[in-house]
Structures are given as structure tokens and as C-alpha cells.
Amino acid sequence: MAEITSDQMRVPDFALREHRSLWVDAWRRLISNRTAQLGMVIVLVMVLSTTLAHFFWEYDPKTDLDYTLRLKPPNLIVTEENPSIHIMGTDKLGRDIFRRVVHGGWNSIRVGFVSVGISLIVGGILGLLAGFFESVPISPPERYLLKGGVGLLVGLLPAWIANQVLLMAALFTGLGLFSAFADGRWEEKSWRAGLIILLGAGIGLAPALLVSPYTALMTGFLGLLIGVLLSRKLGGKLFSDVTMRSMDIILAFPSYLLAIAIVAFLGPGLEKGMIAIGIVGIPVFARVVRSAVISVVQKEYILAANAVGEGHSRIVFRHILPNILSPIIVQSTMALAGAILSAAALGFLGLGAIPPEPEWGAMLGDSYRFLTSGAWWAVIFPGLAIMLIVLGFNLLGDGLRDALDPKLKI
């Protein structure tokens, strides 16, 4: 019988065909959904107005200061007392709040998109790989990658102790690669494990002898342990376990404390805030994507594709990704809402945008101390803006979920 290549025996692409009609279907369901309609309108109006304002309504916060207009209540008509119109009043520096709310949206909404992008990309990739390799055995090239990576990561510890970072890290990476090679070549041979363990101990010991015999003792021992680790057949399960356990660790921190700590490290500023909120959001995406992948990967068409030897990347991109898009889209929309709220909280604590750039959370944080002296307008309007955009994303997410995946909950 002639060899059958994967090209000849194409797996009928149910997923692909199904998902096309699914998107059309979903779109129809979405636009006929009342909550989604409302959400879309709110989001569109707010995003459009802030974007247009950012590009076409000139505002220079750097020179915006007028002591004569300090903390003026909203006024809609020009009077003797209030020579200019401020529909949302003015703040402590006499700046028009309406203007700052509209311009502040550009910053606040941007934080949402960028940080969710960070969480989505990093968390999504981790979750995808974790979910995939939990169920699908790894292929030889992937084994090289995995074992080389493990060798490098674990090897960094003795490398640092012996103060020979470059040399020893490279050697341990090499050991990892070699053990991957050995796994494939001498699978049955019992001396394979012994050789790798010995090599590990040697790599740990030898370079450290330059530093001191005690150091060499310690790194030699660590090298031995690394050898033991690498001599085993590491599979995708290891990757998945380590990744998800790391996610658990991040999740065990209250998200606000973690974000604050990250900003304290990076320094304040909008970009730093984006990174902090993005990192905090990674585990959620990793979990959602992983469980979505696991639910898909056991399906017959994936098993079939794997059985005929389709490449892993092809399986992931052609079969898995399209089928897990809906939970990802829903989760992203919801996460957008959450990220904007977190950004507002950071801004409120003074860790947001660098002044005088307007940003909603910071506007609240700067003004709330004037609440007792009756300046309610400086607090209400930025807060309303936050609530509206977040509500918009939540409504949209709700509608999207109903449309894309009626089975999902919450």
C-alpha cells in the first residue's frame, strides 16, 4: 500500500465550514439582541466621541489653568457671574470638566484595550499551549524545545551561584537538547539516564571549580538534580502543570495589590498601568482559553487530524483556534470592562496617567477631597463616564455571549 500523505487524505474541515455560518448566525443574533444593541450604541458613541475629540478637538492640558474659574458649578447660560459655559463645571485649576472628561476617555479607554490585549496575547498563548499539550503528545521538535527550555531555566540557578551565567546556562541548555536527542535515539537503553545524570553533575561541577570547591560541591549537586530531571521523559503535561501552577500563584494575590506592586516597580504612568493591569489579567485568559481548548481538543476531528500526522501548528490554527474564538471574544469584552475599572482605581490612587493628561480615575482622585465643600460635579461626571463605558462593554459582552455561545454562563 502506498504511503498516504496528509495532503492526500484531507480531513474534511467541519470546523471551518461550520464556523462561517456560525459567525453569520451569531451576528444576526447579536444585532437582534436588545442588550447588545444598547451596549453597542453606548460603546460606539463613547469611543467615537473620545477618538474624534482626541484628533479634532484641540486641547492643551499643559497650559490649561485659570484661577478665576476655580471649582465653578455647571452652568449652561452665560451670566455676569459665570462668563463662560461649563456644562459639567470646572475643577480645582479652573479647567472645564466636560472637556477633560471627553479627552480623558481617550486615555481611559486606551488603557482598557491595550491591557486586555496584553492579557489576551500572553494568557491566550499560555492557555492554548497548556490545554493543547495536556491532551496531545508532543512531537520530537517540540521535545527539543521543551527540554532545551527546561535545561536553560533550571540551569540558571547553578549558573548564577557559580557566577558563570553564560557558560553554564549554555551548557545546561545543551544538556537539555542532548537528552531530547537521547530520548529519541536510545529510548530503550538503560544507560541513557545514567549518562545524562552524570553529564549534569559534571556541567555543574567543572566550571564552578574555578570559583571555589564549596561552590562546585553545591552546583555539582544541583547539576545532578537537573540531570535527574532531564533524564526523565518530560511531556506536555509538565509544561501545562507548571504554567497553570504559575497562574494559580498570580491569582492568589489580590489583583489590586499586584497591580499596585507592579506600578510601584515600573513607576507611574499610563503605559505602566497598562502593563500592570495586563499582567494581572493573564491568568484569567489562560484559564478560559485552556478549558476551551480542552473541550475542543478531544473532538473527533482533532484526534483524526492528529492521527494522520497533521502538524501541530496547523491543527492549532485551523481546527482549534476558530472553535474557541467565541469564549475568547466574550471574555475579552468583559475583561475590557474590568480593565477600565482597574485603570480608574489606579488613577484614583494617583498611579495613573502622568498629569496634566486627563484620565477619569485620576480626575476622581484629584477631586473627591472637594466633595465636602459641595463640589459634587467634579466627582459625579468622571464617575458617570466610567460607569457608562463599563456598562456598555458589559452589555455588549452579555449580548455577545448570548449570540455566540448560549451555553456559557454568568
Added chain:
Amino acid sequence: MIRYTIRRLITVIPTLIGVTFVIFIFQRLIPGDPAVAMLGEHATQENVERIREQFGLNRPVFLDREALAQGDFRGFIDTQYFRYMGRILVLDLGTSIHRRIPVAATLAERFPATVELALLAMLIATAIGVPVGIISAARRGSLLDGVTMIGSLVGVSMPIFWLGLMLIMFFGVELNWLPIGGRLSTGVEVKTITKLVLVDSLITGNLTAFRDAFEHIIMPAVALATIPMAIIARMTRSSMLDVLQEDYIRTAHAKGLHERIVLYRHALKNAFMPVITVIGLQLGALLAGAVLTETIFAWPGIGKWVYDSILARDYPIVQGGTLLIAIIFVFFSIIVDLSYALLDPRIHYE
């Protein structure tokens, strides 16, 4: 079941070790110095050096490779991290750098305030969220359903610190009905038994104090309850809707059972599991303290305390407080897992 519990508890250990590790990484990464944070404009170089030495901050963070090279194996791990881990093993959280009092003592003082607030907030959230969810599910598509669902979305969309400010402005300032901060009015004394002021005042029959404590706690509790309430209501509703489509419910209807009995005796019971999950996870999150709510209402809980300690670089407090929070959070997720098995005989853990 017991074996599963033990296994879950063991898997917690690496997570917690990871947590302590991450805390230490941040301690190294975040610039700034406890002495400088403490002495402000007046700090001198000598001050800084001495405090570093006193609290072992001049030691390497994780491992001392120079000591190892000298053959000093003890010195190799006589570092900030391993000293801290060693102290944890003997249940010593250390002493605050700024206040020179044991971290554990302050935790014992502050944590009950957080617990009290979290429990009351959760009670409010459950007491309102569950019935609302049930009614919405029972009358799916009605105006009431629509209103409560939109309402719950508005609830999760509000920055709670902003809601707190609005509450203060309205009930505290405009109407002057409620005190705007703190846990008790000055001069009101409650005998300490459980450290939960509401409970203590009830036990001792001190109704004036109970009322005072209640007036203080109600605004922060409502603010904090908003988000869990909305989530619980939505969860209850969707879970009820699922159950209501099951065959046995149809059978119950067909038998001619009263609507209310079907709803409460048959449907609710089975719809409750996911709700319990949400309640458990939300409570775990609330117990971690809420830095902004605590700030706005001057509530003496742990969230604000840990936040302030990050700013003050008071490492022992940051370490102790964060560890406690992480432990609570992790254990609540285990309890939620286990409650599945307890509540649903179909689920068995190996």
C-alpha cells in the same frame, strides 16, 4: 474524599511557596528604602544603613553565593528569604519596621474588621441577589426580569470607590443619617469577645453599641456588596433557567404540583451549586480586603494596611499581610471544590 482533601492541601504548598517567592522578587525590584519612607525629608545615610542592618535588609535576598564560595554553607542560605521562611515555619511573622510591633498582633487586630465587613457584605449580597435571581428566572422575559438584569449590570459597572463616595455624599453629608467613616463612634465601648463588633455587642446585650456599629458598617458593606450581589443574581438566574428546562421539572409540573413548590423544592435545590461556587469565591476575594473601600470609609481592615505598607516599604507587614490574604484565597477555592462533593452526591473526588 479525605484523600482528595489532603491531596488538594498538599498542592497548595508549592503555590504558597511561589507566593512568598513573588513577594520577595517584588521587594527586590521596587526601589526605595524603609528608612527613607519612615524618616521622610530628614533621613540620613546612617539612618538608612542602620535600619537595613537591623532588619537584615543588607543580607542578599535569596542566596549568598559569596558566602558559599568561602565554604560557609550556613551563610549561603542565611538570607532575607530563608530567614523569613524559617520564621514562618515557627509561625513568626516578624516585626513591623516602622512601628516596631509584631506583625501578627496587628493582623489579629485588623483582620476581624475585614472579616466583619466581608461577611456582612456577603450576607447582603446573598440575601438580595439570590431571591432576585430566582424571581427573574421564574418570570423570564418579564419587565421585572429585564429591569433586574440591567440593574445588576449597572451594579458590576460601577467603580465601587465612586459608589462609596456617592453614598457618603448622600447619606452622610446631605441627609446626615449615617456616620461617614470608622468602625465605632468615639466613646462607645464594646467588650471584646470575638473581635467582631456587631457580634460582640449583641452577645453582651449592648444595643446602643450594636446600633452604632451597624450605622458605621452599613455604607461600606452596601458598597462592597454591590458587585457580588449583581454576580450572584445573574448566576442564580442562569442556573435556575438551566434547571427549569430539565425533564424532572417538567414532570413535576405535569404532576400538577404547585408552581412555588416546583420552584423552591425541586429547581432551587439543584440550581444552587454554581451559586455556592460564586459565593465562596467572592467571599474569598472580599476577605482579601478592599483597599479603596477601606480608604474611603476609614475602615481599619487589612487591605488598606497592606497598601500603606507597600508605600512605606514596611516589608514584614507586606509579607505577612499578603501571605495571609493568599492563604485565605487559596483555601476558599478548596472549600468551594469540596462543597461540590458535599452538596452533590453525584460528584466524587478520588
Added chain:
Amino acid sequence: MNRKLFYILGALILTLSMVLSACAPQPAATTEAPPAPAQTEAPAPTQPQPTQPPPPTEAPKPTTFIYGRGGDSVGLDPAIVTDGESFRVSGQILEGLYTFAPGTTSPVPALAEECTANEEATEWTCKLRQGVKFHDGTDFNADAVIFNFERWRFTNNPYHFPEQVFEYYEAMWGGFDDASVITSVEKVDDYTVKFTLSSPMAPFLANLAMDMFAISSPAAIEKNGAAYGTPAVGAVGTGPFKFVEWVEGDHITVVANEDWWGGKPSIDQIIWRVIPDASARFLALKAGDIHGMEQATPEDLASAQADPNMQVLFKPPLNTVYVAFNFKVKELQDIKVREAIAHAINKEALVEAFWGASGQVAKTLVPPSMWGYNDAIEDWKYDPELAKQLLAEAGYPDGLSEMTIAEDILDADGNVVYKAGDKMPLRLNYIPIDRFYISGPKAVAEAIAADLAKAGIVTELYTPGDWATYLGERRNGTLVGLYMLGWGGDNGDPDNFTGYFFGSGAEPIKREGWYQNAPLAELLQKAVTIPSQAEREPLYKEADQMLHDDVARIWLVHQATPILLSAKVSGYQPQAVDADNYYAIVINP
């Protein structure tokens, strides 16, 4: 199992909803705030003078003065703490050998009857007040004074606990052990001690009067060890009030010491309550929950001044808020540029807007409430046009928005943070948190930046991190560009201002933005060794003139901390240095 749990939960929900409906705030019941005990009680007639005989006590219930403050005390042993909130309380419980005359910076005797110096001012002999007892009943005498000074000074003293840091002893007396300026404290007789100094020290008495050097009961320290000063133990001194209790994060209570040598205080009890948020504090004062508070927003301050039920007292300002220059920035090395910046900031309007009635525009480093203040200096006028012109003369006709690093700037570990020749936007560094001399520094910075921008100096607001980071960078001289900061005096001596900042300026001072001024440093080093105040005064005036001429910094404001009190309160004495005096407080009905 299943059903049971459900019923329990149901029952819980039911009870809760009942409790909720029962306790829902009913307006009629709750509008009357829970009365603070005895605050409405008629106080006994009292005299505000401490030396008067104790007033007759007829009131059945004690009168209580409740003070709202932003943060808790750190500890009550004043020797090992550094924060004002601690001294505020410890200053009522403990006393030093000297104190400051009410409202001034002149030291007057307290536990000492008088201290006299020998001719070289290297030996001070202090006669102690006799018959004074600590709150624990032990005697105050020479041994107690020596015990305290030796505990502070010697790092091997058994009560110089290793976990305690005696920051102020080191700062004010030159160091510990052999580095200490006080080389010995000897007992002449039971009520006389002799201090020997290694060199003449002009502010000796002012230092003795500082809250940090108040005398604790040796017996209490021996008994409690390192726990002395913590919430569980409190402090034991000779002062007008005795420690009662400290509930952490909530309140501290003290009661009048009937046997105080100055006479029984006119108020029976004082409670300091922690209310972190400034506006919440103000509302509590309005509602009558507290009788006094500090740190109000300018808006609240204005409304308090207009409110007939309130009064406002001011602590004489002993602080200065400033904008400093980093002299490793090429553009800022040019005096014309600095002068342009000085002319561009509208100080009057800034102070009016952000400090209101509590602010006083500053033109010198030494505040006007201190001796050594130079009123003859003429401040830079607000004149944006002149600023532009000066900029043009300095070679920036199109304005200034960029800065160039003139030399490498290293951090504490010796790594180069900014390289010579680096160009970046001109920064204005702002303080990230509220300090006792400024509230809402971010908005202040925004206003300064807007003023500068109008004169063509475009700055980028920047803060390197939180407060600890900010101070760390300042110490390392890595706050590049302009930076805001403030300083509050310790002992009311001008050396503690000008001398602290510029006394070592023969070399560029890292901590002070690399400012270098050798003649000024020489002048200041001379001034600190002269014992006579009259001879020192012109030197400090000259120092401020030199700083002005060099545009070394832009002094913004001296903040006179406002104390908001209920109109019922009388007898509260704000102090310039040290804790305010509470012993003469009377609460009128």
C-alpha cells in the same frame, strides 16, 4: 445534607432581611448622632495658666476633648519615633528639661529649673525641678535624666534595644557613643546634672526642648523593656496627662494628671481619633463628633472660617515648600534661566488657590516666625514677559522645553543613570503624596507647569514612583530637572534650615541637587559654633540673601498649619515647635 444546608441558608437570609428592615436607618432615630460622652457637660471653671492651683472639681462626669487626626501614632516613646502624630501624644505625657514658650521658638525651662553654661559653652549645669513624680509614682531626679541620656547615647546600653532606632539623638547630638557631642552627663547632686560637650553647640537648649528628648520613667523602661511605647504599654512620664489606652488605628486616650507640677489641667480627658480622610474629619467636626482637627482642604478651611460654630487657629509656620533645581542639568546651571523660572511662577495666585488662608508666600528659606528671618529681601516679581526676555537672553528665544545632562549622574550603586549629553524633555518632578506642608501636590505641580508653559518653559510633569522612591532619588541627586519638596524644622533654630541644606556646600551636595556654594557653606559653618544668638542672626540673614541672589531655589510657601476647633473650645495653645499644649483647654457649654 443537601436539604439541611439549604434550610440553614434560607433561615439566615430571612433573619438578615429582618435585621436589615429592623435596623434600616430611620431618620428620626439616627439624626441625633450618638453623643460623645460628657462633651455637653458643664466644665469646671478653670484657669488656662499651668502654674495656677488646681481648680475645684465638681463636675460629676469628666470633660473630654476629642481631636481628629489623619494617621495613628507610631509609638509613644519619643526617643525612637520620628513622626508628628507620635509627638502630638507623647508631648502631653512626657516632658523634657526645657520646652518652648507658647507659640515661639525660644526655649524655656520645664523639668529643669534652669541651665547655665560655662564661658566656653562646653559645660552646661542644670538644676532640676524638685518634688516631681512620674506617673508610676517614682521620683524624677538626676538619676532619671542620666538614665535617659545614657540609654539614648550608648548603643551597648541594655535599654538601647537593638530593634529600636534612636534617629533623633543621632541627628541632633552628632551621633552615638563616642561621636556624641554630649561626652558626659554627670550627677552633681540629686537635683543637679552637668552636661559636658565636645564642642560649643549653639542650639543646645533648643535641642533639650525638643519632644524627642523628653524624660521617660526609668522604672517603666526597666519593667517593660522594648515594649515601652507600644500600644499595650504606652508611655510613663511627668507630663500633664497620663496614658490610659491605645486602640491601634482608632484612638488614644489620656487623662489629666492631678499631681502635675504645673497644676491640674483644666480638661479631664483627651482622645485622639484617627480619621484618615481630610473631608471625613471635617464632617466629623461639623457634626460635633470631634472638637478639633488638623489638615483641612483650603475649601473646608474657608467654610470653617465662615462658620460661627468653628474657630481656626494657626500653628506658626516652621516649614518651607520649594522648587529646587538639579544643577547637573546644563540649562539650569544658567542663572538667567533660573531667574526666568522665578519670574514665571505666579506665587501669589498659587498660594491663594492651594493653601488659602494657611499659606504665606515664601521668599526665603528661614520662615518669618523664626529668628534669622530676612525681611529685607525683595522677592522675584511674577512677570511672564520678563521671563521670556530672560530666556531669550540666555539663548532660548523660542522657549525652553528640553534639558541636557551636564555630567554623568550615578545612583547609589555607582551605575550611570543619566549620561552626560543626554537630552530629554525638561522635567518638573512632583511629590506623589500629601505632606504636612502641602496637600494635593499633583495639582500644585500642574498649576506651576501651566504658569511656566505660559512663559515659554514647557515642562513634563514626572514622578519617579511613590514617596519612598522620590526621596531616594532626591538623596542620590537623580531627580533631574526641577523638583518640588518641603522641609519642616525640628528645633526652631535656623541652622536646622539653612545649615542643614547648604552647610556642606563647599562640594556639590548630592542631596540638594548638586548645589555648590563655598562662601555660603563657610558662613554657615561659622554661624553654628557661635553661642550668642544676637551674633548669629545677621549671618543667617546674609545666608538667605546669598541664596536669593544666586536663585538657588524658588521658595514657594510657608504653611501655617490650621487647627480647626469647635467654637466651644478655648485654651488650646498651638506651638511652633513640638506638640501643641492641651492642658489649658476648656470646653464651654
